[in-house]
Amino acid sequence: MAKEFQFNWRPTIPPSLLQGATFDRYDDESTCLDLNANVRIDEYGFFLYWLVEGKDATVIDMGQIWEARPAGMPKDGRILFELEQRGARETIEERTIWITHGQDLVNIQSFYLVADSVDVAKTWRNGINEILKNSRIRHVCPTTHLLRYWKWLTLSVNERRKIPIKLIIKTFSSGKPEKMVQKCLNDLGLGGDKYTPARAMNISMGKKIRNFYKCSRNRRRKEREELDVDALTFDKFLKLYNKICPRTEVTELFVKLSGQKEYLTKDRLINFLNEEQRDPRLNEILFPFFDSNRVQQLIAKYETDNNYIENGKMSGESFLRFLMSDENPPVFLDRIELYQDMDQPxxxxxxxxxxxxxxxxxxxxxxxxxxxxxxxxxxxxxxxxxxxxxxxxxxxxxxxxxxxxxxxxxxxxxxxxxxxxxxxxxxxxxxxxxxxxxxxxxxxxxxxxxxxxxxxxxxxxxxxxxxxxxxxxxxxxxxxxxxxxxxxxxxxxxxxxxxxxxxxxxxxxxxxxxxxxNETPELVGEELASPRTEGTSSTPADDDDDDDDTSDDDxxxxxxxxxxxxxxxxxxxxxxxxxxxxxxxxxxxxxxxxxxxxxxxxxxxxx
Structure with missing residues (x-):
């Protein structure tokens, strides 16, 4: 029986980071503090995010964070003064977490989180740096990448703690018409509710009649569509993805394997897994071939139709879910961790x-x-x-x-x-x-x-x-x-x-x-003229020469x-x-x- 696939990419998130803590936040360009920001890390370790009352949520990808370290005093005097009013000046440096992040080595941004106590700051610094050591998260399957996108959407809420529909459309609109994305949202019941900000209604009575038509247009223009976080489940997000970005090549493969039926039988699935999907370089003892029992486990895990599960069948949608899962990793399992011999010279x-x-x-x-x-x-x-x-x-x-x-x-x-x-x-x-x-x-x-x-x-x-x-x-x-x-x-x-x-x-x-x-001839003397069994040497190069393009041999x-x-x-x-x-x-x-x-x-x- 083939062994069950086990690949644990999820880091261990300390409970204190999951529950969150209250920090005062600022960055290099700030002239004032974001007070009482509720900072958390999600359960998957994908994102660090914070919520400030009356503001949109801010979400930082953990994959783009370089490190969390102690910081010095704020450069801006107004921020320093405000921090002194909220806590002891002597502990500001120890209570501050300096987080650097960016997509590359050069374009680095920073922000600072000031905790209530030194212990809280130390716990968060150590916790963040420990999560950053998790290299397995770089080798996850396509479904986990989609989980990451879904989590980002559910965390990127506005000041009303709802998901802006325009954010969902922007996520899927690369190469796709926005109207198509909007139609797919409506088909799945994810169209959202319309909301008009109060400031769009702030019209003085004296100008109401004069600007009647203009104000009506402005109100329609400023109407926003938003979605409750609970409405966008991961299953609905996957359906939305499959609807907007259909995998036609997988559909063609499924039709070929199933003999143009709506399902794959257990025997056909066993043949596909052992003859086409299996890496022939794998050891047959460590990685046995798939048999009926193991395939039935896969069907029970990825199939959503109970009737298909009882009869040992897999639908096309479940087949796609299986191919995009961690059962089919993008890299070999024995290459994820350090596998080279590191005892050579x-x-x-x-x-x-x-x-x-x-x-x-x-x-x-x-x-x-x-x-x-x-x-x-x-x-x-x-x-x-x-x-x-x-x-x-x-x-x-x-x-x-x-x-x-x-x-x-x-x-x-x-x-x-x-x-x-x-x-x-x-x-x-x-x-x-x-x-x-x-x-x-x-x-x-x-x-x-x-x-x-x-x-x-x-x-x-x-x-x-x-x-x-x-x-x-x-x-x-x-x-x-x-x-x-x-x-x-x-x-x-x-x-x-x-x-x-x-x-x-x-x-x-x-x-x-x-x-x-001038020192070399005095010290070496006749040795310069005699051959050396170990090598040769002569006068050093000029001090002003940049040896970027030269080697030690020259x-x-x-x-x-x-x-x-x-x-x-x-x-x-x-x-x-x-x-x-x-x-x-x-x-x-x-x-x-x-x-x-x-x-x-x-x-x-x-x-």
């Missing part, structure tokens, strides 16, 4: 990476933002880029992040690290790689290393693992081994130069800002290694600093050079 994986992460728009004259690092990490990116330069003007003495000399705005290096610390492992525990394009002076590189160690703390992989030495022939650690670790990837100087500068720093307590082009300042044994995975350590000593945090990742004939094949996986 790190260099065996494709890594979700971001280039020029700090830019929110144009590459030339664009705007840099530390906030974008949060959104990129929350979207699943595991390798992000930081272009580091010396600050100028008011920022002098601090490392900054910007797009070189492309006239883009600056952000502080330290601010970016704080954003990374807060969101690096909010969605995934797999390691985060920081790719430094380092143009900073030695003093600022020293400051960068200090910031990294202070801000990241134990999250920073500041030295190799004991069981994964950074030596030729030793493979890199696996993603599982590197869970919740931040790795730094950067160019390095030759080992002799690094050792000399480290000794100088330990001896004198300072770093020379002398150009490294840069003569990068020391490389070649392994004689092609069947071993070679780990080549990447440095912490391009022009600094090992005073910076030690190498945390590597750039392996492996032959295509390696005995360990790459599974081509993304994490």
């Amino acid at each position: 790190l260099c065996h994986y494709y890594i979700n990476s971001s280039h020029n992460t700090y830019l929110t728009g144009r590459q030339y004259g664009g705007k840099s933002s530390s906030e974008i690092y949060r959104q990129v990490l929350l979207s699943g990116c595991r390798c992000i880029e930081l272009d580091c330069w010396d600050g100028t003007g008011d920022n002098k003495g601090e490392p900054i992040i910007t797009h070189g000399k492309a006239m883009c705005t600056d952000v502080f290096f330290k601010d970016v690290l704080l954003q990374i610390r807060d969101t690096a492992f909010a969605r995934s525990d797999f390691p985060v790689i920081l790719s430094f394009e380092n143009h900073c002076s030695k003093s600022n590189q020293h400051k960068m290393a200090k910031y990294c160690m202070e801000i990241f703390g134990e999250m920073l992989l500041s030295k190799p693992f004991d069981d994964y030495a950074l030596e030729p022939g030793v493979p890199l650690p696996s993603p599982n081994r590197l869970r919740r670790k931040i790795l730094i990837k950067n160019k390095r100087l030759k080992a002799d130069i690094e050792r000399h500068q480290l000794e100088q720093f330990l001896r004198e307590g300072k770093l020379d800002e002398e150009d490294e082009v 840069d003569p300042s990068v020391e490389t290694s070649m392994n004689v044994n092609q069947h071993d995975v070679l780990a080549v350590p990447l440095p912490v600093s391009e022009r600094s000593s090992r005073v910076a945090a030690k190498l945390t990742t590597s750039s392996p050079t492996s032959s295509s004939s390696s005995s360990l094949r790459s599974p081509n996986m993304v994490y």
Whole structure:
């Protein structure tokens, strides 16, 4: 007997979020508060919504929410003053929930919910972020998507807490005439009631006769049609969908399978499920073939006609309902959760990476933002880029992040690290790689290393693992081994130069800002003329060059290694600093050079 299909996509919604709570709400453009907003999350975890007396409901798709986090004080003085009148000023930041949402990484909107107590705010922040971790909801069936649309309509009520008919028409009118949608609504008894707002009747007696005809037209124009929420059940919504958007291809398939009858017999349904619908790659023991008992269960589950259920038959409408259900998922069940082997060396994986992460728009004259690092990490990116330069003007003495000399705005290096610390492992525990394009002076590189160690703390992989030495022939650690670790990837100087500068720093307590082009011949001497078995090196590139379009292999300042044994995975350590000593945090990742004939094949996986 085939096993019953089980796919639980619904997240667990805490009771406090289902019941709702009262918040004061504002956004970045607000000059006043929405007082006593009743905020809730629906039972499916689809939407966060709130109701304010006398206003239409506001519904936010949970799939478009990036995160919920604490917030600072409101920027608008009037809002701050009003909040101080309603609660203690000392706890405003802890009582505020900052929610960011948007359809993409750049066009982000924010709103703020201020709770009555710190505990309520903490419960809601944690609850929302936990719901956002549910990835199964992205792989639901068509019927569940329709359930989502239906739920959105029932929540999007007007100030009278009814569903505007124009909202239903707008939902279905894409590619369909509005008159057709209206006719289908009327056929199903969903035409709604007409309602004229009181303000449309506000006519002074002195103008009544003079504007009689004009007012009559205005009243008709302002009449609104609305529907009680209870009238739009999910079954009626499905009938409306099938009426407006008929699935003719499914109807043709049903006619073919049934032999032009109004129903499918049990035997024909068994044959269809085993011969046409079943994935032949499935294991026959884990996923047995359908038999009479299992098919009867399907009929009882999806058929609405009791007579058909008793006789083992399925109608065309029920057949469509079955095909659109979770019994026929859009992805394989074993691919919904993490199924790849994550114990291979790190260099065996494709890594979700971001280039020029700090830019929110144009590459030339664009705007840099530390906030974008949060959104990129929350979207699943595991390798992000930081272009580091010396600050100028008011920022002098601090490392900054910007797009070189492309006239883009600056952000502080330290601010970016704080954003990374807060969101690096909010969605995934797999390691985060920081790719430094380092143009900073030695003093600022020293400051960068200090910031990294202070801000990241134990999250920073500041030295190799004991069981994964950074030596030729030793493979890199696996993603599982590197869970919740931040790795730094950067160019390095030759080992002799690094050792000399480290000794100088330990001896004198300072770093020379002398150009490294002049340092290299003094330190290396005759080694430059003699071949090296591990690799080659020469003078570093000019500081002003942007290495966006160059690789480490082309840069003569990068020391490389070649392994004689092609069947071993070679780990080549990447440095912490391009022009600094090992005073910076030690190498945390590597750039392996492996032959295509390696005995360990790459599974081509993304994490």
